[in-house]
Amino acid sequence: MLDLVAKKIFLTKGKGVHPDRLTSFEYALRDAGIAGTNLVLISSIFPPGCKLISKAEGLKLIRPGSVTFAIYSRQESNEPHRLMAASVGIAEPKDKTKYGYLSEYVSFGETEKEAGDYAEDIAAQMLASSLGISFDVNKSWDEKRQQWKISGEIYKTRNITQSAVGDAKGNWTTVFTAAVLIL
Numbered sequence: 001m002l003d004l005v006a007k008k009i010f011l012t013k014g015k016g017v018h019p020d021r022l023t024s025f026e027y028a029l030r031d032a033g034i035a036g037t038n039l040v041l042i043s044s045i046f047p048p049g050c051k052l053i054s055k056a057e058g059l060k061l062i063r064p065g066s067v068t069f070a071i072y073s074r075q076e077s078n079e080p081h082r083l084m085a086a087s088v089g090i091a092e093p094k095d096k097t098k099y100g101y102l103s104e105y106v107s108f109g110e111t112e113k114e115a116g117d118y119a120e121d122i123a124a125q126m127l128a129s130s131l132g133i134s135f136d137v138n139k140s141w142d143e144k145r146q147q148w149k150i151s152g153e154i155y156k157t158r159n160i161t162q163s164a165v166g167d168a169k170g171n172w173t174t175v176f177t178a179a180v181l182i183l
Helices: 021-032 055-060 112-131 141-151
Strands: 008-018 038-041 051-053 067-077 083-093 100-108 154-165 172-182
Touching (some): 008 021, 008 055, 008 083, 008 154, 021 067, 021 172, 083 112, 100 112, 154 172
Parallel strands (some): 008 051, 083 172
Antiparallel strands (some): 008 172, 067 172, 083 100
């Protein structure tokens, strides 16, 4: 049986601008360093025992043409001056034998910080619910974060977010973020 549990994961992001929508996406992938791979979008589990590595280290471990599993987020627009963001959030459990969560989030009109915080919030909520940690969804992100810290079950949350303002000439602008898994 094939063991497809990732041992390592890295985060990357990019932005692309071009008159053609698909080419704009290609440019965002190039900016992220993963355009030469065949991306496969997967659901949002941070595997048990998986190690988060740097982008530089991760890029050395993938080959052009390889099938590459990723949790990714993409937002695009050809509306001039439109603020957009794409984010992937991560919530890791303290117990490394348990799995964590990743989240994908896209938005219009939010800053990079706002979108990133929300992506972290989503990932942390999924992890908290899987661990049986109670929380009030109506509380602010900071209040929920405090509840999770007190529980001692959530080790760390983080995000990678790319934001951009739509090209002034109406070219397609694409923002892209990904958590790339290394098997």
